[in-house]
Amino acid sequence: MIYNIAVFGSCASRDNFYSGINPDYKKYFNCSISSQRGSIISLMQEPVSFKNQDIQILPENRVNKAGTQFINQDLTKNFLAEVKKFKPDYILIDNYFEVIFGIIKYENCFITNNYWDLPKTKFHTEIKPYTKINMYNDPNTYLKLYKENMGLFLDYIQKESPNSQIILNPVRLGYKILKDDNKIEVNKNFKSNAKNTNKLLKKVDNILKKQKDVITLKIKKERILDENHEWGLGQVHYTQPYYLNILNQLKQISKNDKSLLSKIYELF
Template sequence: MQKKIAILGSCATRDNFNSKINHEYKKYYQCILTQQHSSIISIMSPPVSSIDISQLDNLREGMESFILNLLKTDLNKKFLIDLTKMQPDYLIIDFFGDIYFGTLFFENGVTTNNRWHLHKTSFYKNLIKKQPLNLIENTSDYLSLWIRSVRDFMEYVETYVPNCKIIIHKARFINRYIDENGSERTLEGINYQYFNHLWNILDNYVITKFKCEFIDLASEEEYLITQLHPLWDLWYLHYEKKYYQDFLKSLNNIVYKR
């Protein structure tokens, strides 16, 4: 019987439930809800009222619907409502949104500081007072808010989705790939090792504090990213196929051992 899966995180987690990557995942799982790129601090903040959807513009061509939904649900905090309504069996979380984007405070609320998409919109450009907060530059302040938010989040799930098991995906940035000539290359651009250090702090806090089960592939084997990803361009979280296959095996070991 299929298990109902919800995802809070990034493509590193969501891509495991795509038939182009894991062809037979639907034998085991139904992915019923996804919230991508959101910080936990944003998720646990009050909904932003009176959103003018027309201001969420200048979206990447060919991905308009996907990006609009991503930005809109981060502002209206609909994920918590949907989580309660849909009652998944498992919620798989990775903390990419907090690690890579951080949070944006502005005069009418809080949202994820999505530099890729939000910053291009008229909504963002028209904000008069906006204050970003991130783990790189404001580590202690961010962690203080994040810990409160993640505790509130876990309490919410326990109260309103009591039969849902939480699994932490310890996804990590990888910078190595094989080019078209068969040579190993490295992707340059971000301090991926420091991001991974911070990611480890967040994961270990939740796993230890709340006794969550977890999937940790990066500590067991060295994986690569790929130029031949079926969905995305080359980037630090767009893994080779073996990663996704091993993820599904690890998930099956958690879910079906019960």
């Protein structure tokens, strides 16, 4: 049986359903709903009005089209409508962008502070001045907002797609890099960033982990980064065993065999 899965988070979750990384995933899962570079806090707000040309990133190329799409998803909140329509078996969530981006508050509105894409748009200029709220500058406020809006999200899922199982992918930044000669090299800048950011990720994750019926994937060992990753070297661009491990855990979850899940061996 092939199960439908939705992803809300980062490439560390979405890449598990990409044939270039997990070639056999389509034997088990269909990932037709995906939203990246967003925040649950933003997701649970009212949709934001905008003109298409105001969020378009130019020149048109693969990267800029993706950036425009991510902004569109964040402002329209269309992930909710898609979940309501397709009612996926599973919803895989990670909090990477909750911590990396945080949110922007302008007027009475919260949107994701997507500082990779938003500054390239006319829309970004039109919403100034705004206030940034994130885990770095105001963790107490951010955690409160996250808890409130995650509660709203879970209530929405319970109402509109009650058979969807929520799964948390506890993403953490890596700093050890697999080199071409198969040796592991520690990147000091990556390590400093990872130590700080991973503590913040853990705090946000703990809120979701405590929610009833949420399953948390088990990543016990360090995440090794791939120098030759398809999307380039990055702190959540891992080596192949990471993705195989995630896929194996999801396969076991789909079989509803918790005893087997607890016996999965870490592959790296």
